[in-house]
Amino acid sequence: MTPARWLVLLGSIVLFCAGLLHLLGYPHIFPVLHAAGLNPQLIGALLALWASFSVQFVVLSSALVWISWRPRARTLLLFLALVPAANAALMYHFIGPFIGAHMVLAGTVLLVAGAWMMPRDQAV
Secondary structure, three states: OOHHHHHHHHHHHHHHHHHHHHHHOHHHHHHHHHHOOOOHHHHHHHHHHHHHHHHHHHHHHHHHHHHHOOOOOHHHHHHHOHHHHHHHHHHHHHOOOOHHHHHHHHHHHHHHHHHHHOOOOOOO
16 A cells, blocks of 8 residues: 555544544434433524534545545545545634544544545546
8 A cells, every 4th residue: 555545544533533523422412412401492403503514524535545546546535635625624713723623633634635636536
């Protein structure tokens, strides 16, 4: 396996773990929201966003590994790296620095580094 694929794999593992850890944080956050008396519809909306964020990284990280083994994957991997990059930027902006944002940023950097090291895509 090439160093580029190792970096994509490592970045994908970091993003996968970030998604799983985010999902595992659910039982700690939502009881507090219920106890605070928030509107149930708002709690439902937050739950949907919470779950979709988690699923996004679990599915995306698996797809990134699969794509990295395809020919001419460089451009697609760099394009898909915009997803975690945007998430990291939004987390740092709205929440501030914390372990989740650091994990997503680290996964993004590893993914971009691995994709950048891959051969340039050639026209068929």
